[in-house]
Amino acid sequence: MPHLYNLHIIIAEDDTDDADVICETFSNNPNFGKVSLVANGEELLSYLKDSSNITPDVILTDINMPIVDGIEALQQILNTNDLKTIPCFVYSTSINPSYKEKCDLLGVKAYLIKPYSFEAFEEIPKSILAIIEQQYA
Structure with missing residues (x-):
């Protein structure tokens, strides 16, 4: 990953309220230029396997979702x-x-606890950026 700006993140989230908040949070962060949303793991896999879609720079997924x-x-x-x-x-x-x-065994970069306040949601993109920056520095 050569740069940490204009990143494309895909988010898998089945709860519509959480999806709205997390998408808004990433959209408001200047390092993320594109935010894609899918409703579950099956849609995430379909998105990633569809060659007409641009491969995202980052994946964020909830755990408890229907189907997959x-x-x-x-x-x-x-x-x-x-x-x-x-x-x-x-x-x-x-x-x-x-x-x-x-998640650790799979190689997931971080396991973040979903916050209960909008302000705390704003820390998620910052945490992700800090972890990526640390690993690619």
Whole structure:
């Protein structure tokens, strides 16, 4: 990842209220030029496999979603040669240690706890940028 501006992030989030807030948060961050939203892991995988879509720079997924959950989607993404180099992040209301352990084993860059206030949501893009910057410095 040569630069940390004008990034394209795809977010998998099934809760419409959370989706609105997280999309607005990333849209308001000047480092992110494009925000794409899908409703579950199946839609995330379909988006990534569709060659007409531009490959995102970052993936952020919730865990608990219908059809295909975030961990199942990440297992496929991080085991696919063309996709496994995309920095993947999880955010969830769950503090279940087994979820975090699974994410760590998969190579997820960070397991972020979904905040309860709008102001705290604004920290998510900053955290993601800091982690990416640290790894590519």
